[in-house]
Amino acid sequence: MKLSGWGRYPTVECKTSSPRNEADLAGLVRSGQVIARGNGRSYGDSSLNSHMTIDMRRMSRMLAFDEASGQLTAEAGVLLADIISSFLPRGWFPAVTPGTKFVTVGGMIAADVHGKNHHSDGAFSTFLDWVDVLCSDGEIRRCSRDETPDLFEWTVGGMGLTGIIVRAAFRLRPVESGWIRQTTIPAENLAAAIDIFERSADSTYSVAWIDCLSTGASLGRSLVYLGEHAAHADLPRKQLQAPFQTPRKRKLTVPLDAPGFALNRWTVKAFNEVYYRAGRSKTGTQLVDWDTYFYPLDAILKWNRIYGRKGFAQFQCVIPLEQSKDGMQALLEAISAAGQGSFLSVLKRFGAQESRFSFPMEGYTLALDFPVNNRSLELMNRLDEITIAHGGRFYLAKDSRLKAETLAKSDTRVSDFREMRKSTSAAETFSSAQSDRLVL
Amino acid sequence: MTDTSRQKTVLVLGGRSDIGRAIAHSFAADGYAVALAARNAANLETDKSDISLRHNVPVSLHEFDVLDTGKMEAFIDSLGVLPDVVVSVVGLMGEQAENEKDTDLSARVMRSNYEGPALILGLFANRFEERGSGTLVGVSSVAGDRGRATNYIYGSAKAGFTAFLSGLRNRLARKGVHVVTVKPGFVRTQMTEGMKLPGPITADPEEVAQATVKAVRKGKNTVYTKPVWALIMLIITHIPEAIFKKMSI
Incomplete structure (x- = not known):
């Protein structure tokens, strides 16, 4: 079966199988090189293995919930969307969520995903109590910070390369409603945006949409969105009657591939202009439902088709705090000079995180996407260099095109990760097109 | 949480299969208490906790073994409460080529798809008739609409089951008991994994489940999932x- 990540680049012919239980799964792991795949929302080739890609979506049972601590135990294939629809009506919300709810528990752990609250709460792993990992010897090991901690720490952010994540226990957060108090603050350039982030450290959620085609004095102009879970006291009477009931949104589907020329510097520039002006006119605080706030793109099913048949590549890096301003400035200058407008560009402040292999570190992260073509691939190589020059590193869940040397240069942890894979024999059993490309 | 004293119950026979699990989830989402029966x-x-956690219903x-016909009455008695809806998802496809050569194998396919499901639904029918209410659902197959070289042993048993359900519906129509025949076309399940199935006319188990719940709610007689299969089979027959x-x- 031809498979790809969400970016639809690259596409690989893969053998697949969908195990229903541990015995099926153990059989597959004994059969040779494998990688687990969740809902296919990583952008590049992280969940592709031509020999055997294990589709975990049929291992999707919720196993236990502790009302006192909010701890949910679930199999790896459970979708975040299902967790929200089951538990939000009971007053619980994911403690950390990525920008789409169509991800699996296993995928969130493997990528150690972050949300708009990384600066205040850290990544998904902060709320992860334990993981059951099926290792290369066919044994399932329960690991946590106390029990087999090495396996736990490498598995978190380990891109499925330590073993198959079978099930896990993690905590949800109590919320009083399904509404978010959103504050929109326009920033006329990058420096202003960074100022707003630094002043908003107390906000639970913060994220900025950034116009990466603006130049000169407005380079990096942004709309910063702050958010808090609305408490009962924040709700008007109508919403207070059913605080977890939010309007059902109409879903749009992109019905076919847009032609490759649909997104170019002029269309993106025009879009950015309109979007920035519209946002500026709506500044201030308003109530937004959780789905609109956290998952705006989920409302447009198959939005990855707007980049056309050849697909698109994501670029996401983080630059450490002391170099963030210079680094972001250099990245944005390179992008706007190349005229390669990214349709969806996101800037976000990360808090500190100690980890063996997870992506986040204290600083600023920039996420961009580009249609796949020679010019944008060249531009992304430039962005790689700028990132490394400023001490930054890359998010593997987004990557489809980094070179092994580039990754190694960006992250001294790579050699330890390789060493661990060798010494635990994980390398003999678990691999992906990405791990082959990056020699992990 | 719904008032359990008036909560409806669905019994799913063959609760381990992908379609059975999906049907259990769909009824649970509709507020039904769920009884799962299987070998x-x-x-x-794990499925029990999954259904009950997701939908906040008792499970x-x-x-239950569909081939153990002698124990069927006792099985129904052991349930305690007579369910409001009984769905039989039990079935076995086997390999046509092997079934042709081995009478034990083909008998097993025939018994699993016709004899067993028909007998158990027949017993429930009697109890439902006595009570004067209830819905019986048989998951049959488009394979039963016309025998084809590639799967006629399975198909003939499904044809028998379809005819049985039709007769049962006729018998109970004025007794307050409804009978639904569900005829899925291709479905992406463990049974069909590895087969090359044409995408646009292949359903996910969840689609079959939603169609089943809808058919029960609306009192439909026969439903094809996906609906295009009604047209396909009309032509084929x-x-x-x-x-x-x-x-x-």
């Missing part, structure tokens, strides 16, 4: 036998 029911514990597990016998479809 080795004890190891459905129970019941040991109308091809003259002289031509059909030489076709490979």
Whole structure:
């Protein structure tokens, strides 16, 4: 079966199988090189293995919930969307969520995903109590910070390369409603945006949409969105009657591939202009439902088709705090000079995180996407260099095109990760097109 | 949480299969308490917690073997409460080529798809008739609409089951008991994994489940999932036998 990540680049012919239980799964792991795949929302080739890609979506049972601590135990294939629809009506919300709810528990752990609250709460792993990992010897090991901690720490952010994540226990957060108090603050350039982030450290959620085609004095102009879970006291009477009931949104589907020329510097520039002006006119605080706030793109099913048949590549890096301003400035200058407008560009402040292999570190992260073509691939190589020059590193869940040397240069942890894979024999059993490309 | 004293109950026979699990989830989402019946029911514990956590409904597990016809009455008695809806998802496809050569194998396919499901639904029918209410759902197959070289042993048993359900519906129509025949076309399940199935006319188990719940709610008689299968089978059943016998479809 031809498979790809969400970016639809690259596409690989893969053998697949969908195990229903541990015995099926153990059989597959004994059969040779494998990688687990969740809902296919990583952008590049992280969940592709031509020999055997294990589709975990049929291992999707919720196993236990502790009302006192909010701890949910679930199999790896459970979708975040299902967790929200089951538990939000009971007053619980994911403690950390990525920008789409169509991800699996296993995928969130493997990528150690972050949300708009990384600066205040850290990544998904902060709320992860334990993981059951099926290792290369066919044994399932329960690991946590106390029990087999090495396996736990490498598995978190380990891109499925330590073993198959079978099930896990993690905590949800109590919320009083399904509404978010959103504050929109326009920033006329990058420096202003960074100022707003630094002043908003107390906000639970913060994220900025950034116009990466603006130049000169407005380079990096942004709309910063702050958010808090609305408490009962924040709700008007109508919403207070059913605080977890939010309007059902109409879903749009992109019905076919847009032609490759649909997104170019002029269309993106025009879009950015309109979007920035519209946002500026709506500044201030308003109530937004959780789905609109956290998952705006989920409302447009198959939005990855707007980049056309050849697909698109994501670029996401983080630059450490002391170099963030210079680094972001250099990245944005390179992008706007190349005229390669990214349709969806996101800037976000990360808090500190100690980890063996997870992506986040204290600083600023920039996420961009580009249609796949020679010019944008060249531009992304430039962005790689700028990132490394400023001490930054890359998010593997987004990557489809980094070179092994580039990754190694960006992250001294790579050699330890390789060493661990060798010494635990994980390398003999678990691999992906990405791990082959990056020699992990 | 719904008032349990008036909560409806659905019994799913064949609760381990992908379609059975999906049907249980769909009824639970509609507020039904769920009883799952299968062989080795004890190891459905994870499905039990899954359904009850997701939908906040009670779930129970019941040991049931569709080939053990002698124990069927006792099985129904052991349920405690007579369910409002009984769905039989039990089935076995086997390999046509092997079934042709081995009478034990083909008998097993025939018994699993016709004899067992028909007998158990027949017993429930009697109890439902006595009570004057209830819905019986048989998951049959489009394979039963016309025998084809590639799967006629399975198909003939499904044809028998379809005819049985039709008769049962006729018998109970004025007794307050409704009978639904569900005829899925291709479905992406463990049974069909590895087969090359045409995407647009292949359903996910969840689609079959939603169609089943809707059919029960609306009192439909026969439903095809996906609906395009009704058209496909209409055409297939109308091809003259002289031509059909030489076709490979």
